[in-house]
Amino acid sequence: MSLGSSNRTESSSPEAVTTMVCDKLLPNWLCYCVLLLGVCVVVENILLVATIWRGSSTSLAESSYVFLASLAVADGLVGGAGLVLTISYLRIYPEDGHVYPPSNFLSVVIIIDQTLMLISVIHMAVLALDRYLYILEPFVYVRRVTRKIIMATVAGTWFIGILTMSLPSLHYISHPWTPFCEATDTHRVFAVSMSSAYLVVVALTCFAYFKIFREVKRHERSIAVLRVPPPHGSDSARVRTTTVNPPKNTKTNFHQGNPSTTASSQNHVGSTEDEIETQSSSESESFHKKEKWKSTLKLVKFLLLVFGTFIALTLPSTLSLLLSSLIQVRRDVAFFLVSLLPVNCSVNFFIVLYRDGAFRKELKRLIRDTGNFIGRNS
Structure with a gap:
């Protein structure tokens, strides 16, 4: 995707390998805004990774936080790549239109930026599938999904993203010494590969959240059935209405010295106490399961919000990436859509x-301890 106009000239001198000519269209103030945004992206994601790493042994030990930390690494690198591209664009001199970063270097930066965006999309799919497996089989998940499996999944996520973009990337940089303007144009093979992989992973993520929604509805229906009061005369109804006190004639029979009646009354009381104790234990277990389910649903809603924001900010950029390889797209519109990526x-x-109290607590501890460390060493 081009940041400059298509009007460019190439020098026939040996300096052509390092000197490219472009027409500067975008104002410097807009570039500085994107530059500031890139700095914020890098700093924010460093804080996110550091906070999750610090709390990984206590409140932030769930697998979702590990995937979020890996996603933050990818997002931070996207911000860094955006900084490099913006600085390169600012180095286009209005007087002669020359820019001096090597074109192959800029091509590699663009490839890294687009590959990291695909890796971010794959992280969204992994987060959704992880929560779906947990909701579907919670006991099997807790027993079998270990720390090693989680780290292997993170490594596989990065490997799949890099492997998917490797072949179109080789085609993208097949022409050496491409001018900066052309290096930022979208090659059709690269754009189609990138957009196709993006849409496939997004469809997989949407499918996972659809399955989660069905499981949630099924669980809510089962809870509604359990809340229906049992019919009168059933065993559970008798347990609720029966007290631990013996029948009224037990005392009379006891004073009359009837041992069989007394023993029967005591057995009845003992049986009732066992039933009530069993019911209390069942209700306590049901309460803990309900609280665990609420916590899981809260995390799913949070991840769904992250995914929805991601789609809103990356889908226009991906579509513009695809369209710019097929039709002519205005450069300022394309630049604006690309700038949405670091916003995401x-x-x-x-x-x-905003949504995670445990994260806020760990972040406050990190900032406080960092301030104390700086104060002691200053």
Whole structure:
């Protein structure tokens, strides 16, 4: 996707390998805004990773936080790549239109930026599938999904993203010494590969959240059935209405010295106490399961918010990436859509900060301890 106009000239001198000519269309103030946004993205994601790493042994030990930390690494690198591209664009001199970063270097930065965006999408799918497996088989998940499996999943996520973009990337940089303007144009093979992989992973993520929604509805229906009062005369109804006190004639029979009646009354009382104790234990277990389910649903809603924000900010950029390889797209519109990518990379930090109390607590501890460390060594 081009940041400059298509009007460009190439020098026939040996300096052509390092000197490219472009026409500068975007104002510097807009570039500085994107530059500031890139700095914020890098700082925010460093804080996110550091906070999750610090709390990984206490309140932030769930697998979802590990995937969020890996996603933050990808987002931080996207912000760094955006900084490099913006600085390169600012180095286009209005007088002669020359820019001096090597074109192959800029091509590699663009490839890294797009690959990291695909890795971020794959992280969204992994987060959704992880929560779906937990909701579907919670006991099997807790027993079998270990820390090693989680870290292997993170490594596989990065490997799949890099492997998916490797072949189109080789085609993208097949022409050496491409001018900066052309290096940022979208090659059709690269754009189609990137957009196709993006849409496939997004469809998989939507399918996982649809399955989660069905499981939630099924669980709510089962809870509604359990809340229906049992019919009068059933065993559970008798347990609720029966007291631990013996029948009224027990005392009379006891004073009359009838041992069989007394023993029968005591057995009845003991049986009633066992039934009530069993019911209390069942209700306590049901309460803990309900609280666990509420916590899981809260996390699912949080991840769904992250995914929805991601789609809202990355889908226009991906579609513009695809369209710019097929039709002519205005450069300022394309630049605006591309600038939404670092916005998405920064918004995840604020979503986690707003929705997660455990994260806020760990972040406060991290900031306080960092301030104390700086104060002691200053």
